[in-house]
Amino acid sequence: MDKVLRNRKAALVFLLPALLVYLLTVLAPILWSMYFSFFSWDGVSDMLYIGFDNYTKMFGGDKTFWKAFSNNLIYVSIIVAMQVLLGLLVAILLTNITKGRELFKTLYFAPAIITSVAIAQLFQNVYSFEPVGILNFCLQQIGLGDWSKPWLSDLNWALSAVSVPEGWRYIGLYMIILYSALISIPADIEEAARIDGASSWNLFRSIKMPLIKPVLMVSIIMATTGALKGFDIPYIMTNGGPGRVTELLPTYMYKTAFSSLDFGYGSAMAVFIVIESLIAVAFIRRMMDSKET
Amino acid sequence: MKRYVKWLTLSLSLVVLAAMVSACGGKNTNNGASETGSANPQKVDKKTYKWFVARGVDSPPAVTVKEIADEFSRTHPEFELVLEGTGDRPSYLQKLRTLIASNEMPAMFDTDPDAYASKLVEQGKLVDMKKLLEELGKYEDFRPVALQYQQFADGSMYTFPLEYGIEVFWYNIKMFKDLGLEPPKTFDEFMEVAEKLKQSGVTPIAVDGKDKWPVLRYLAYKPFRMTGNDFIENVKQGKASFKDPAGMEGIKFVHDLGTKGYFQQGFTATDYTAARDLYLSGKAGMYYMGSWETMNFVNDKVSAEMKDNIGFFRLPMMEGATTADNDYFINSGIGVAFNQETFDDTMKEFVKFLLEQYPKAYTEKGQFSPFNYSLDQEQGMPELFYKIQDEIAKSGNVFAVPWDTRLDPATNELLGNELNALALGAHTPEEFAELMDQAIKENAPKYFK
Numbered sequence A: 001m002d003k004v005l006r007n008r009k010a011a012l013v014f015l016l017p018a019l020l021v022y023l024l025t026v027l028a029p030i031l032w033s034m035y036f037s038f039f040s041w042d043g044v045s046d047m048l049y050i051g052f053d054n055y056t057k058m059f060g061g062d063k064t065f066w067k068a069f070s071n072n073l074i075y076v077s078i079i080v081a082m083q084v085l086l087g088l089l090v091a092i093l094l095t096n097i098t099k100g101r102e103l104f105k106t107l108y109f110a111p112a113i114i115t116s117v118a119i120a121q122l123f124q125n126v127y128s129f130e131p132v133g134i135l136n137f138c139l140q141q142i143g144l145g146d147w148s149k150p151w152l153s154d155l156n157w158a159l160s161a162v163s164v165p166e167g168w169r170y171i172g173l174y175m176i177i178l179y180s181a182l183i184s185i186p187a188d189i190e191e192a193a194r195i196d197g198a199s200s201w202n203l204f205r206s207i208k209m210p211l212i213k214p215v216l217m218v219s220i221i222m223a224t225t226g227a228l229k230g231f232d233i234p235y236i237m238t239n240g241g242p243g244r245v246t247e248l249l250p251t252y253m254y255k256t257a258f259s260s261l262d263f264g265y266g267s268a269m270a271v272f273i274v275i276e277s278l279i280a281v282a283f284i285r286r287m288m289d290s291k292e293t
Numbered sequence B: 001m002k003r004y005v006k007w008l009t010l011s012l013s014l015v016v017l018a019a020m021v022s023a024c025g026g027k028n029t030n031n032g033a034s035e036t037g038s039a040n041p042q043k044v045d046k047k048t049y050k051w052f053v054a055r056g057v058d059s060p061p062a063v064t065v066k067e068i069a070d071e072f073s074r075t076h077p078e079f080e081l082v083l084e085g086t087g088d089r090p091s092y093l094q095k096l097r098t099l100i101a102s103n104e105m106p107a108m109f110d111t112d113p114d115a116y117a118s119k120l121v122e123q124g125k126l127v128d129m130k131k132l133l134e135e136l137g138k139y140e141d142f143r144p145v146a147l148q149y150q151q152f153a154d155g156s157m158y159t160f161p162l163e164y165g166i167e168v169f170w171y172n173i174k175m176f177k178d179l180g181l182e183p184p185k186t187f188d189e190f191m192e193v194a195e196k197l198k199q200s201g202v203t204p205i206a207v208d209g210k211d212k213w214p215v216l217r218y219l220a221y222k223p224f225r226m227t228g229n230d231f232i233e234n235v236k237q238g239k240a241s242f243k244d245p246a247g248m249e250g251i252k253f254v255h256d257l258g259t260k261g262y263f264q265q266g267f268t269a270t271d272y273t274a275a276r277d278l279y280l281s282g283k284a285g286m287y288y289m290g291s292w293e294t295m296n297f298v299n300d301k302v303s304a305e306m307k308d309n310i311g312f313f314r315l316p317m318m319e320g321a322t323t324a325d326n327d328y329f330i331n332s333g334i335g336v337a338f339n340q341e342t343f344d345d346t347m348k349e350f351v352k353f354l355l356e357q358y359p360k361a362y363t364e365k366g367q368f369s370p371f372n373y374s375l376d377q378e379q380g381m382p383e384l385f386y387k388i389q390d391e392i393a394k395s396g397n398v399f400a401v402p403w404d405t406r407l408d409p410a411t412n413e414l415l416g417n418e419l420n421a422l423a424l425g426a427h428t429p430e431e432f433a434e435l436m437d438q439a440i441k442e443n444a445p446k447y448f449k
Helices: A002-005 A008-036 A053-059 A063-097 A099-113 A114-126 A136-143 A156-171 A172-182 A187-195 A200-228 A233-239 A249-258 A263-292 B002-036 B059-075 B089-101 B115-122 B129-135 B146-151 B174-179 B187-199 B213-227 B230-235 B243-257 B274-278 B291-298 B345-362 B383-394 B410-424 B429-446
Strands: B047-053 B078-086 B106-110 B165-172 B204-205 B284-290 B310-313 B337-338
Touching: A002 A008, A008 A263, A053 B337, A063 A099, A063 A156, A063 A172, A063 A249, A063 B174, A099 A156, A099 A172, A099 B383, A114 A136, A114 A156, A114 A233, A156 A172, A156 A233, A172 A200, A187 A200, A200 A263, A233 A249, A249 A263, A249 B089, B059 B078, B059 B345, B078 B345, B089 B106, B106 B115, B106 B204, B115 B291, B129 B345, B165 B174, B165 B291, B165 B383, B174 B284, B174 B310, B187 B204, B187 B213, B187 B243, B187 B284, B213 B230, B213 B243, B213 B284, B213 B410, B230 B243, B243 B410, B243 B429, B274 B284, B274 B291, B284 B291, B284 B337
Parallel strands: B047 B078, B047 B106, B204 B284
Antiparallel strands: B106 B337, B165 B284, B165 B310
């Protein structure tokens, strides 16, 4: 068997089925969307070729599109901050304890396996104002009753409110990834640094951070692309409303295609989301790499 | 040895490929077998008809139809009706439209006579229901309004109704009595009542903002009182403007209700059952909803104290109204359409059977049917049921059409979203009118020629 694994041709042959599946399920739909994006089509009547009109509309006159785009950036920053920063913090704390480590790991990871619908329902109850939800109840109990508000209906707070559940949900996932990276650092490096008199902060900044950087980069890329296609929780909780304050590109794309019945324009947005994600990945790589020098 | 390994890898990869190819092709051969049914000659060929239901498969209309279909299958073993339901309207519509776009239209499905349905009619995909009902001699059995509601603006009809409902403001009798309030007769009185309720510390109106159509009703009340359905029929095509008096009155009404805090706080995130619970738990004074809720207001889950406190009043009047006080939102629910392609003799016979059995079976579930059929006092239904039944008998024959069944899909989508924002004070009424006029200008030409 060892010989099979070393045989390059065999490896190529075995890669083929996965590649086929990948092409069919990922690349084909993207190309298909690109094709659709040049048409005006409502799903019933004949398709009408309109060239780049959908793209002109998207970049030119559609205010909702840009509103959704800027909402999406805020959504991404909240989620990446929560998932990677809080994930890293929890991972570091975990490396410092021995007792109950498994318990904490399980508890933090639990939300990652709950379905989006359940999480959306859960947070709807947390944010609820009438009947009073947990968050508002707690605020009232600690004397901050003035701060309590219908979070999901508040024009200024709704976007943050729908971002938090998605961020919270995957803290555990990134905690596990970063925790694995942290414990894979050889103990002797740490010991050597301690002997040289490094403080915990110095140890973390100058030794641990550079060593886990590749993993950190992957985490940031995963969190960013995950948030760029963020859909289910905001869609279930507020459906993009009130008005457009929680509209994200994917929810707007979905509604344009399936509620407004403009499949062509929806496809143009889908293409935009793909390109935007690729740019984001390239951007993050560039930033992380340049830090090294 | 080396050669052996090479053969092994090659044959293994072939097996994998073969498995994949056969998995792809396998589905087709299976389908072919079940359609011809030649493998099993003794068994009767079952024809499965799918009904894609917009109201949840446990709703009274769906349950009643299913019961009748099962009974029909006993005499017609080849017939089988399968229900697939989604209670949530937006996702139902999205799923249905995706199915139709990919050429998989179900045999029966629920739809309003909206702009999308008229496109389907244009393509010749739906069964002409008016013709069918006349052919079966059942046209006269229906309440006239029930059938009118299912018609397109030109009078043609491609869906048939399963429900019948009037829409009223339900209110808390005890709460009104304690505060010395009377059920309002005009919109001015309505605002006064709401203000008094608010000052006494209760939520004046419970509303389901998440589904959007309940808030949309509030936008339609005043235009209906002022112009009947003329305003919506004109404005949807851009022949009238939201800046016209009728439009502005409607917009200001929603803006006032929202910004004065007459809807419950956070109403945009409140769903259907939560809004109803708010009213049923005595925390809100008024709740606008159709008569299909009647049995939910008298069942065992409602507290005894609340059960006797449920009253209702009609849509208020206003000065210069052109519609009478017994004209209001009356509807026969989302209708059922039949796929022209799968509509065969068996299906036709089933429809005939259904029309004969439905009125009695459905009404005895405590529902109001679209047929000329009512229950008398001896049947022992709750008091509220008979009160609503009387009210239905007294209702006029001009009825308000729901705007979401009239506007084109893209404008409708925008309207639902922005209306909630209007009620939260994010737009001024003028801005909102401008926004809607723009949307109509952009989208309506694709649907109304």
